[in-house]
Amino acid sequence: MKLSIIGGGAWGATLGQLLVDNGHDVIIYDINEQFVQTINEKHIHPFFDLPLPQTLFATKSLSEALAFSDYLVLAVPTKVMRGLLNTINNSITTPKFFINVSKGIEPDTSKRVSEIVEEVIRPEYMAGFAVLTGPSHAEEVIRRKLTLLTVASKKESLAKTLQTVFSNDTYMRVYTSDDLIGCEVGGAVKNAIAVVSGMATGLDMGENARAALITRGIVEIVRVVEAYGGKRETAFGLTGVGDLIVTASSENSRNFKAGKQIGAGKTMAQIYAEERQTIEGVRAIEALHQLALKKGLSLPIIEVAYHVIFEEMPLTEAITKLLTRTLKSEKID
Ligand SMILES: NC(=O)C1=CN([C@@H]2O[C@H](COP(=O)(O)OP(=O)(O)OC[C@H]3O[C@@H](n4cnc5c(N)ncnc54)[C@H](OP(=O)(O)O)[C@@H]3O)[C@@H](O)[C@H]2O)C=CC1
Numbered sequence: 001m002k003l004s005i006i007g008g009g010a011w012g013a014t015l016g017q018l019l020v021d022n023g024h025d026v027i028i029y030d031i032n033e034q035f036v037q038t039i040n041e042k043h044i045h046p047f048f049d050l051p052l053p054q055t056l057f058a059t060k061s062l063s064e065a066l067a068f069s070d071y072l073v074l075a076v077p078t079k080v081m082r083g084l085l086n087t088i089n090n091s092i093t094t095p096k097f098f099i100n101v102s103k104g105i106e107p108d109t110s111k112r113v114s115e116i117v118e119e120v121i122r123p124e125y126m127a128g129f130a131v132l133t134g135p136s137h138a139e140e141v142i143r144r145k146l147t148l149l150t151v152a153s154k155k156e157s158l159a160k161t162l163q164t165v166f167s168n169d170t171y172m173r174v175y176t177s178d179d180l181i182g183c184e185v186g187g188a189v190k191n192a193i194a195v196v197s198g199m200a201t202g203l204d205m206g207e208n209a210r211a212a213l214i215t216r217g218i219v220e221i222v223r224v225v226e227a228y229g230g231k232r233e234t235a236f237g238l239t240g241v242g243d244l245i246v247t248a249s250s251e252n253s254r255n256f257k258a259g260k261q262i263g264a265g266k267t268m269a270q271i272y273a274e275e276r277q278t279i280e281g282v283r284a285i286e287a288l289h290q291l292a293l294k295k296g297l298s299l300p301i302i303e304v305a306y307h308v309i310f311e312e313m314p315l316t317e318a319i320t321k322l323l324t325r326t327l328k329s330e331k332i333d
Pocket residue numbers: 006007008009010011012029030031032035047075076077078080084101102103104136137138139276277278280
């Protein structure tokens with residue numbers, strides 16, 4: 001099959017290698033001239049300094065990427081997603097399948113990527129939508145380490161096709177799901193919880209506290225998944241708990257590392273100045289804070305992060321706020 005990857009950063013370029021390993025023809029589109037050159041001339045991953053397949057080709061031309069195939073893998077940060085989709089909508093001339101691999105929720109609108117795609121792309125050019133997500137640090141997939149993902153779509157046939165396209169017998173096994181909402185939401189909320197887990201680690205609160213945050217974070221994932229109309233069971237699968245486990249305590253996670261730096265006293269401005277790569281969790285915290293207000297959801301861990309990051313509340317004060325809430329039963333409601 002032919003596929004076009006839109007965004008050649010850590011994840012997009014890694015998926016490029018996976019798809020070439022699986023025997024597909026791939027083009028990567030990225031706005032970053034240096035990334036495109038690195039992929040085409042040095043055959044090196046732009047972030048990891050590891051070899052990429054010689055047949056993996058990158059371009060700075062969106063029209064070339066759109067003309068190449070009918071399958072668009074959306075691998076850009078969610079903050080540029082709407083703008084990019086508008087450009088795509090103005091350039092496409094044939095229907096496309098959209099496969100989102102980014103993880104986030106749009107602040108202000110509280111929209112998931114599937115909703116943004118549906119809103120922006122003219123219906124006659126929308127062949128189908130799927131999300132491919134789960135616990136998958138690019139740092140490991142690029143080294144062909146064993147990884148399980150889930151592909152979800154309202155169209156069962158599309159999910160099944162993509163399951164075959166992305167799976168292989170050596171390091172990648174893909175499951176299907178019919179719960180598009182649950183899968184999309186899990187990936188976004190776990191990033192927010194990973195930031196808080198990093199904060200606790202940066203503050204040297206200990207492993208008990210981190211386990212507590214991760215476990216109570218699962219409750220917040222469940223609440224958000226259900227608030228969007230997703231299934232509770234999805235929150236406990238690869239795209240929820242699975243992705244939370246891999247993100248919320250890993251030095252490979254940009255979200256966890258950003259949280260750690262906040263815990264150690266850095267401001268977001270300092271962190272952004274030092275980190276080239278996408279930190280989705282901070283934007284998710286803003287979006288989820290707004291969602292909690294709109295829908296009356298109880299998301300205390302995410303609220304703590306919001307106070308610290310967006311209202312400059314000292315982290316220790318935010319934690320006291322969390323601990324002095326009314327005592328209650330552990331059950332998920
Ligand atoms: N890294 C990982 O392990 C995983 C990441 N993801 C998700 O994938 C998404 C992308 O993450 P990741 O690859 O890590 O991020 P990176 O920051 O590594 O890469 C993003 C890439 O998109 C490019 N880009 C930005 N704006 C545009 C645009 N308008 N058109 C085309 N390309 C653009 C960036 O270029 P420039 O640098 O010039 O801005 C950069 O090359 C995120 O939502 C993330 O949560 C999901 C699973 C795993």
